[in-house]
Structure formats: structure tokens, C-alpha cells
Amino acid sequence: MPLSNAGRSMRFVRQFDCHEAAIRAYVRRLIPSRIDADDVVQEVAVVLWEKLDDFDEEGNFRSWAFSIARFKALAWIRDKGRQNMVLDMDVVSTLADEAERDESDLERQRHALRSCLKKLPAEQRRLVANAYHRDARMEDLAASSGRSAAGFYQWLYRTRQILLECIQRQLASEANK
Structure with missing residues (x-):
């Protein structure tokens, strides 16, 4: 049964809220400036919202969000490259791959930190x-x-x-x- 607009909105908010910190951390590893990274994360949120109907309910929201974040970060770097950015796109792509591989370890560390802070x-x-x-x-x-x-x-x-x-x-x- 298709979701109502309110149901769709709630689904998005829950998913995005759950994964926003990981998405932000992923983008921060690719974008040198916190302000620019925040702008890219906002763009990612907009694209996720716009394409939410394309997302398979059974799929992995985090992986989907990371792939969009990767494209948005690479687009930002490409555009900045025209303004004499230092890093080559191949290097950035390698960094993005490593960031994705490291994410599960980082998520376990964040979970442990939250648990330890509660103590x-x-x-x-x-x-x-x-x-x-x-x-x-x-x-x-x-x-x-x-x-x-x-x-x-x-x-x-x-x-x-x-x-x-x-x-x-x-x-x-x-x-x-």
C-alpha cells in the first residue's frame, strides 16, 4: 500500500535522522572545510528527499545515502578543481572508497562511545x-x-x-x- 505524504515524510525523517551523523562524517572525510561539507550534506538531504520514491523499502538507506553523498562530494570537488583544488579526482575516489570501508568500524566506535558516555x-x-x-x-x-x-x-x-x-x-x- 503506498504511503501518504505524511507517512512518506515520517519515513524519510526517521531514516535520515538515524543516519545523518554517519553521512556527515563520510562527507567530512572527503570535503576539507566543515562549512562546505555542511553544504554538501544539505544537498544530499535534498536529493534523498527528491528520490525517496525510488528507494526500495527493503534496501539499505545508509548505503543509498552514501552513494548519493559520494556523487555530491565528488561533484563539489570537481567544481572546486576548476578553481585549482589540490587533490586529483582519483585520490578523492580512493578516499571515498576507504571512507565507505571504514564506516562500519566507525559506527561500532560511535556506538561504544554513546554507551560509555551513558556510564x-x-x-x-x-x-x-x-x-x-x-x-x-x-x-x-x-x-x-x-x-x-x-x-x-x-x-x-x-x-x-x-x-x-x-x-x-x-x-x-x-x-x-
Whole structure:
């Protein structure tokens, strides 16, 4: 039974929301500037939406989105190449292939990170998340945590080490299953 427009919209939003971080990470590996990568991801979203009726419901949305992201990124690089970009298209194509191969490992790492972050106390989780926010000012975060800037950087370093060890243990545990 064909989906209504509302059902179609909800299907797209759910799928895109689920895979947006991976799509963005994939594009960021191919496009040097965060702003340009954001523009390419927006173009990818538009194409995905426009071609949603062509997507097989039983298919892999992430793979489909990656193939569109790849073409959009390569088109962006080709267009920038006319403006004396440095990388050859063959190099970029190789990078795209490697990014696709690495994606499953990266997704497992992201999943492990989310799991490990949940193990931190809420206040620690909030501070870590805020430290990686695009507009973060470490001095403000340090003050809000009651630490000096140097003390906050040290705390953040130790917290990242704790998260790294947790991620490594979780990935090792998954590998032994």
C-alpha cells in the first residue's frame, strides 16, 4: 500500500535522522572545510528527499545515502578543481572508497562511545558534550565546573582517557563474542 505524504515524510525523517551523523562524517572525510561539507550534506538531504520514491523499502538507506553523498562530494570537488583544488579526482575516489570501508568500524566506535558516555555521571556527560560544542569556550566551561582553565583541561583529558579505555574494552568484548 503506498504511503501518504505524511507517512512518506515520517519515513524519510526517521531514516535520515538515524543516519545523518554517519553521512556527515563520510562527507567530512572527503570535503576539507566543515562549512562546505555542511553544504554538501544539505544537498544530499535534498536529493534523498527528491528520490525517496525510488528507494526500495527493503534496501539499505545508509548505503543509498552514501552513494548519493559520494556523487555530491565528488561533484563539489570537481567544481572546486576548476578553481585549482589540490587533490586529483582519483585520490578523492580512493578516499571515498576507504571512507565507505571504514564506516562500519566507525559506527561500532560511535556506538561504544554513546554507551560509555551513558556510564558517566550526568554532570560529567554535560560538561563533555559542551566541551565539544562548536561554540564552546573552555574558560566558560571551566568556570561553570568550578575549575581553573588548566584544571578543566586536565579533567577533560582524564575523562577522555576513561572514555577511550571504556570504548576499547567494549570493542574488545564485542570482538570476542
